Amino acid sequence: MSLDDWLANGLLVEHRTSHQEIADLFAIVKRDLRECQTGTHSPEWQLRIAYNAVLQAARAALAAGGYRVPQREGHHYYALQSLAYTIGLDYRIPFAIWMPYARSAILAITFAPARCRNGKPKMLSRL
Numbered sequence: 001m002s003l004d005d006w007l008a009n010g011l012l013v014e015h016r017t018s019h020q021e022i023a024d025l026f027a028i029v030k031r032d033l034r035e036c037q038t039g040t041h042s043p044e045w046q047l048r049i050a051y052n053a054v055l056q057a058a059r060a061a062l063a064a065g066g067y068r069v070p071q072r073e074g075h076h077y078y079a080l081q082s083l084a085y086t087i088g089l090d091y092r093i094p095f096a097i098w099m100p101y102a103r104s105a106i107l108a109i110t111f112a113p114a115r116c117r118n119g120k121p122k123m124l125s126r127l
Contacts, residue, residue: 003067003085010059015068025060027054055079078126 006012032053036046058079062068067084069075083089 003065003082007067011069012067014068015063015066017063021063022060025056025063028056058083
């Protein structure tokens with residue numbers, strides 16, 4: 001399976017992104033990572049905020065590759081599972097295990113190449 005297969009099966013749609021869109025998504029990621037560590041929220045809210053940070057990072061990685069997940073049932077699932085293709089995150093690792101490493105995943109997305117449909121690597125920081 002690949003992101004192109006997901007596209008062919010309607011799980012993704014093509015998406016033209018911009019530097020501003022990626023910057024906006026990473027602004028949300030940074031805000032949420034900071035906010036979930038303040039200690040002013042219940043553990044449940046901290047998890048929700050951290051979850052949103054990872055979700056937005058996954059959306060940024062997809063956008064950098066020229067894709068987005070359509071807004072319908074399961075869109076969070078596919079956005080998170082796409083990390084296996086965009087940054088090489090092993091999707092078999094349960095979410096609860098890699099969640100504490102969200103910051104590392106965000107850094108990997110920022111500095112690692114995202115594969116574009118044409119197979120050429122594209123650095124997110126160059127968008």
